[in-house]
Amino acid sequence: MAKKTIQDVDVRNKKVLMRVDFNVPLDDQQSITDDTRIRMALPSIQSVLERGGALILMSHLGRPKGAPSDATKFSLRPTAERLGELLGQQVAFATDTIGPDAQAKVQQLTSGNVLVLENVRFDPREQKGDAAFAQVLADMADIYCNDAFGTCHREDASMYAVPKAMGSKPKVVGFLVAKEIEYLSDAIAQPQRPFVAILGGAKVSDKIKVIKNLLGICDKVLIGGAMAYTFSLAQGGKVGKSLVEPDKVELAKELLQAGGQKLVLPVDTHCGDAFDANCQKKVVAAGQIPDDYQGLDIGPETARAFTSIVLGAKTIVWNGPMGVFEMPPFDAGTRAVAEAIAKSDGMSIIGGGDSAAAIQQMGFAQQVSHVSTGGGASLSMLEGQKFASVEILDEA
Ligand code: AMP
16 A cells, blocks of 8 residues: 655645655765765655755664764764755754754754754664654654655664654655655566566575565566575586585575576576686586686576566566676676666666666666665565555555
8 A cells, every 4th residue: 555655745834854864975084975865865855845844854874883983973964064055055953863952953943944963873772763762753843754765674763663653643755765665565566477586696595585575476586696506506516616605505495496497597607717807717507617616697698598588578676786797797797687677668676785786887777667775675675575664654
């Protein structure tokens, strides 16, 4: 069922407490090196301001451990400054999260104003989901909005206890979260077929639940990346010095059994005699990797086979690179898959993290239906999980 969005509530002269994901990378001088996450929250922020609401923004940044230097290292102050530049207006910053400075600045907020609270993780109660801490935040505002997709799989106070503490006051999703749910949950629940998933990356263990869930709903699940070698071991193949998880071989056998024809494994492997772009390279049949070589990418025949399956699909989900895409020429398999997805006229969803980085880096991001902004959160959705942080919000 669809959730109520920020667009659906009257925000005029109201204070909106919005959980955003301003967890941006900072350099040693506390300068933001990539402000994408701030830009992504702009549609929800602008929607409130244009309609005469006031905004209290809260977020975490990094993993502060309580060291004195953390107060500067993980401060949200630079994000308030950058947001001010992007909006072309003054953005206030509270030097604490629920303390006297925050309380005083919340009191002063009027229609069209924006206040950024200091890092919610500076208070250990945030990650404990503490109800009393949450109540103080909830009492600051008339409306709660969750637009922090990257954190939706967590039940931190700002994500779950705060909307709970809002009681009967409106609690809604922002545009970013609404869009992620539309693609990662709704579209997958009623897919156009054939529905094809492509899964890669380093480890099977990270993606067991995703593989199981997608095997249940997809027509084909294509496996690439280093995790293919654990499957190869399960089939009695030779994997040389490849990255494998010997303790997951039994599980890979079970998945092979359960998947049957649905599970499509590589037929060839591009391998090298070292984890190095300048190593000796060879393409060998899958399961035939020489003892002193390691698999670093799917081979060209696999890339062609995967391309052809992807081009025939009506719904495509991709999570995880096909090889060491950061190290050419072992980016070729990932590039082939990215290109096929870009060419396909099916609905295409790119999971967050490395596959999102790869599709952007390779220049195909504009040719897919949706690139998810959340790594862990998008993986959880592909596992079929429901988020308590979203479930608790109002239905449309
Ligand atoms: P993940 O975070 O599980 O999606 O894994 C992404 C990482 O897996 C990337 O950094 C890739 O370089 C790495 N990777 C993919 N294929 C291989 C491989 N064949 N050998 C080693 N690392 C790989």
